[in-house]
Amino acid sequence: MSTIVTLPDQTTAKLPKRNYINNEHGLMSWLLTGDHKRIAMLYLVSITFFFLLGGFFAGMVRLELLTPQGDLMSADTYNKMFTMHGIVMIFLFLVPSVPATLGNFVLPIMIGAKDLAFPKINLLSWYLYMAGGIFTIAALVLGGVDTGWTFTTPLSTHYLNTHVVTTATAIFVAGFSSIFTGLNFIVTIHRMRAPGMTWFRLPLFIWSQYAASILMVLGTPVLAISIVLVALERTIGIGVFDPTKGGDPLLFQHLFWFYSHPAVYIMILPGMGVISEVISTFSRKRVFGYTAVAFSSVAIALFGMFVWAHHMFIMGISNYSALVFSLLSMLVAVPSAIKVFNWGFTMQKGSITFETPMLYAMGFLGLFAIGGVTGIFLAALGMDIMLTETYFIVAHFHFVMVGGMLMAFLSGLHFWWPKMTGRMYPESLSKFAAVVTFVGFVLTFFPQFLVGYLGMPRRYHAYPAEYQVLNVLSTAGATVLGIGYMLPILYLGWSLKYGAIAGNNPWQATGLEWQIQSPPLTENFVEIPIVEQEAYDYEWLAHQKEVTTVG
Amino acid sequence: MQHFISPVLWQFLTHWLTSSAIWPKQASTVAPWVDALYLSLCLVTGTGIIFVVALIVGFAVRYRKEAHPNAVQIEGSTLLEATWTIIPLAFFLFFFVWGAWLYFRIYNPPADAMNIYVVGKQWMWKAEHPGGQHEINQLHVPTGRNVQLTMISQDVFHSYSLPEFRVKREVIPGRYTTVWFNATTPGTYHLFCSQYCGTLHSGMVGDVVVMTPEDYQEWLKSSTSGMSLAQNGERIFASMGCNQCHTGDAAARGPNLAGIHGTKLQMENGTTQVVTDGFLRDAILNPSAHVPAGWKPIMPTYQGQISEEGLIDLVEYIKSLKTNYRVQQTLMTTESNQAAPNAEGTVKP
Numbered sequence: 001m002s003t004i005v006t007l008p009d010q011t012t013a014k015l016p017k018r019n020y021i022n023n024e025h026g027l028m029s030w031l032l033t034g035d036h037k038r039i040a041m042l043y044l045v046s047i048t049f050f051f052l053l054g055g056f057f058a059g060m061v062r063l064e065l066l067t068p069q070g071d072l073m074s075a076d077t078y079n080k081m082f083t084m085h086g087i088v089m090i091f092l093f094l095v096p097s098v099p100a101t102l103g104n105f106v107l108p109i110m111i112g113a114k115d116l117a118f119p120k121i122n123l124l125s126w127y128l129y130m131a132g133g134i135f136t137i138a139a140l141v142l143g144g145v146d147t148g149w150t151f152t153t154p155l156s157t158h159y160l161n162t163h164v165v166t167t168a169t170a171i172f173v174a175g176f177s178s179i180f181t182g183l184n185f186i187v188t189i190h191r192m193r194a195p196g197m198t199w200f201r202l203p204l205f206i207w208s209q210y211a212a213s214i215l216m217v218l219g220t221p222v223l224a225i226s227i228v229l230v231a232l233e234r235t236i237g238i239g240v241f242d243p244t245k246g247g248d249p250l251l252f253q254h255l256f257w258f259y260s261h262p263a264v265y266i267m268i269l270p271g272m273g274v275i276s277e278v279i280s281t282f283s284r285k286r287v288f289g290y291t292a293v294a295f296s297s298v299a300i301a302l303f304g305m306f307v308w309a310h311h312m313f314i315m316g317i318s319n320y321s322a323l324v325f326s327l328l329s330m331l332v333a334v335p336s337a338i339k340v341f342n343w344g345f346t347m348q349k350g351s352i353t354f355e356t357p358m359l360y361a362m363g364f365l366g367l368f369a370i371g372g373v374t375g376i377f378l379a380a381l382g383m384d385i386m387l388t389e390t391y392f393i394v395a396h397f398h399f400v401m402v403g404g405m406l407m408a409f410l411s412g413l414h415f416w417w418p419k420m421t422g423r424m425y426p427e428s429l430s431k432f433a434a435v436v437t438f439v440g441f442v443l444t445f446f447p448q449f450l451v452g453y454l455g456m457p458r459r460y461h462a463y464p465a466e467y468q469v470l471n472v473l474s475t476a477g478a479t480v481l482g483i484g485y486m487l488p489i490l491y492l493g494w495s496l497k498y499g500a501i502a503g504n505n506p507w508q509a510t511g512l513e514w515q516i517q518s519p520p521l522t523e524n525f526v527e528i529p530i531v532e533q534e535a536y537d538y539e540w541l542a543h544q545k546e547v548t549t550v551g
Numbered sequence: 552m553q554h555f556i557s558p559v560l561w562q563f564l565t566h567w568l569t570s571s572a573i574w575p576k577q578a579s580t581v582a583p584w585v586d587a588l589y590l591s592l593c594l595v596t597g598t599g600i601i602f603v604v605a606l607i608v609g610f611a612v613r614y615r616k617e618a619h620p621n622a623v624q625i626e627g628s629t630l631l632e633a634t635w636t637i638i639p640l641a642f643f644l645f646f647f648v649w650g651a652w653l654y655f656r657i658y659n660p661p662a663d664a665m666n667i668y669v670v671g672k673q674w675m676w677k678a679e680h681p682g683g684q685h686e687i688n689q690l691h692v693p694t695g696r697n698v699q700l701t702m703i704s705q706d707v708f709h710s711y712s713l714p715e716f717r718v719k720r721e722v723i724p725g726r727y728t729t730v731w732f733n734a735t736t737p738g739t740y741h742l743f744c745s746q747y748c749g750t751l752h753s754g755m756v757g758d759v760v761v762m763t764p765e766d767y768q769e770w771l772k773s774s775t776s777g778m779s780l781a782q783n784g785e786r787i788f789a790s791m792g793c794n795q796c797h798t799g800d801a802a803a804r805g806p807n808l809a810g811i812h813g814t815k816l817q818m819e820n821g822t823t824q825v826v827t828d829g830f831l832r833d834a835i836l837n838p839s840a841h842v843p844a845g846w847k848p849i850m851p852t853y854q855g856q857i858s859e860e861g862l863i864d865l866v867e868y869i870k871s872l873k874t875n876y877r878v879q880q881t882l883m884t885t886e887s888n889q890a891a892p893n894a895e896g897t898v899k900p
């Protein structure tokens with residue numbers, strides 16, 4: 001069994017006359033659309049805006065940390081900067097990034113459906129997301145919020161005069177957006193698969209979306225509850241978290257992390273799905289150990305629900321419950337390791353080309369591996385005492401969330417961009433951007449591991465002078481990283497009008513989404529396909545007859 | 552060399568390399584143990600990362616399209632799946648056991664530790680030594696002694712972080728948390744608040760001054776406020792009227808407190824509780840939830856009437872009570888309408 005790669009000649013490709021973009025015109029046709037592809041584009045524009053906003057806050061934080069003294073802004077302003085950075089990036093960028101944009105766009109097509117199960121609820125998700133975004137911006141314009149994204153009580157309930165309730169409302173509302181997206185995905189994957197598309201013929205992207213959706217539906221309501229309790233405590237003083245009224249401030253930590261640890265997997269799982277697709281496509285080879293990769297997503301979702309107290313090892317939980325949560329945290333690392341090795345071996349005996357999505361995916365593998373193994377440091381109880389609440393933990397979760405998830409998002413965006421827009425981006429410039437992002441990322445966050453082991457606490461406005469060198473390196477890296485992120489925004493925007501025509505299947509990928517025209521029709525398929533091949537069947541692709549197009 | 556790079560950068564580099572570089576000083580007995588675990592983790596995970604990267608780069612070069620135009624379709628391999636499940640799992644479990652062992656070592660204080668109280672508040676650290684020495688944003692400790700810190704916050708979450716000692720613990724409102732260490736090298740070390748606590752979080756820093764035992768004795772003598780914590784506690788005990796019920800008499804309305812610390816107490820609700828520092832504090836603030844068997848819930852709450860420092864004084868006093876002789880003596884003093892003697896230079900609780 002071997003497959004010879006031949007990429008299609010793109011010079012003869014033509015844009016289809018009719019597609020989801022030109023099917024209807026006018027602003028209202030976008031704002032009232034039920035088309036999952038148009039909603040995905042709405043999401044893409046909105047999360048890009050919030051990414052820029054969150055990136056601005058990150059830039060201000062790094063700029064302040066260039067010098068040991070707190071000299072660029074006041075302590076309160078600095079606290080608002082890192083708080084807003086965390087809230088915007090997590091709730092308004094990372095959580096919706098892959099599911100609501102890429103997932104929304106390709107998930108129904110991948111399983112051979114004409115849309116999601118509930119198109120109007122899908123649109124409602126976007127409006128809820130925007131409402132959350134508007135509340136966040138309102139909190140920002142009114143003067144900001146400085147609780148930290150973790151809303152630690154009693155600081156957030158009794159000791160701050162900033163716009164905590166406004167921000168809490170934002171997160172509460174945005175939370176329902178992701179609950180609805182999760183619900184929509186679960187129902188769609190269960191009920192709307194094309195004939196012959198069995199569970200084990202699903203692309204692995206679908207499996208990871210499914211696992212993440214389950215976490216969204218189970219976890220996010222708990223976040224909503226804890227946020228409501230914070231708001232009630234602030235406004236009417238119900239005292240659930242107040243020790244003087246018989247409450248327990250640690251309860252908030254339990255509730256908050258019960259969502260916010262699974263949230264990490266909500267963010268990373270969809271990214272893992274992207275990586276499976278991309279590595280398979282550019283190696284022209286089926287994913288090594290399909291079932292292992294599929295079930296490891298489910299295992300991550302399952303174990304991920306039961307590790308929340310590892311955020312509380314130094315907070316005075318009992319030594320024995322610390323033991324249990326440490327063990328479970330070690331176990332949750334195993335499925336991630338399985339995935340990394342399976343991705344690696346997918347490349348074995350492939351026929352690999354290094355287009356931009358593949359470069360991002362390889363960057364993901366390296367950075368996610370480092371982010372993952374540093375998680376082992378933190379899950380080891382005695383080690384966690386030294387490392388937690390320092391820059392080590394900041395570096396750790398940025399390796400997973402930015403080095404992992406953001407790389408995966410960019411990989412997926414470049415991968416599906418020809419499908420979404422019908423056009424290619426400038427290949428050499430985008431490869432350059434991928435390399436710049438990788439270098440900038442390592443330079444930004446690797447020094448933070450070192451400064452963390454030296455003991456520099458996170459969220460510090462001013463710090464002892466001996467930590468300056470590492471902080472200067474980190475800020476320098478952030479500048480490079482900033483350039484790396486600006487480039488795609490520019491050339492992807494440019495490609496919308498001037499990019500080469502992509503054709504249906506520029507990568508010769510096997511997914512159903514690549515067998516239809518780019519950009520797709522509003523109804524995706526002229527005829528619902530009947531699936532007779534497994535996922536990643538390159539033999540089937542090579543021997544396929546002319547791909548049907550309409551136009 | 553310095554001619555080729557900017558003088559400012561040169562200064563940075565030399566300063567960095569000659570000061571802390573990338574390794575904090577080891578100043579406690581536990582520090583080498585933590586560093587050993589850290590190094591082992593770095594070594595094992597570093598090897599793992601190098602292996603993964605070598606694998607990916609190796610495959611990328613060997614199986615690039617130019618060198619390998621025909622992809623060979625492989626379904627998978629149960630043997631390989633088992634290999635890369637079991638080997639990482641074995642390493643993870645190994646580090647789980649090691650980490651757990653270290654955690655118990657860091658958080659279970661030895662029985663002979665001397666106790667210092669720490670109160671955190673926005674944005675300062677107050678340390679209270681049993682002899683009545685008070686300090687702010689500093690902590691003086693001797694080398695070679697096991698020192699336990701009993702810590703509580705007056706307002707929000709803080710965290711007492713001592714990187715050169717490799718220990719850290721959250722300081723929480725409403726409950727005591729403890730941490731212990733044994734300092735090895737005299738010197739001045741960082742004390743950080745590492746839990747975000749509001750505006751001046753990064754200003755909630757200080758020094759831990761480690762002294763030789765002789766210097767420490769000197770320091771203790773020169774910085775005492777004149778009254779020990781227990782003595783302060785005795786004054787509060789009298790001024791709050793605690794001694795009117797907790798007399799130790801047979802006819803008293805409250806339980807006898809002499810020697811009560813560390814005992815097991817049968818409670819009215821049927822449970823058994825050990826009388827710890829935290830139990831005493833909770834019983835003062837929320838008495839109706841801490842009624843010992845056979846007593847009536849008549850004690851009023853003292854919530855909001857005693858500061859955390861005052862509570863520490865009371866706890867220290869009750870811990871020091873061996874007999875009821877002094878309780879009854881204080882009773883006489885208040886009954887005869889005489890205030891307790893107000894010694895020169897005492898710190899009001």
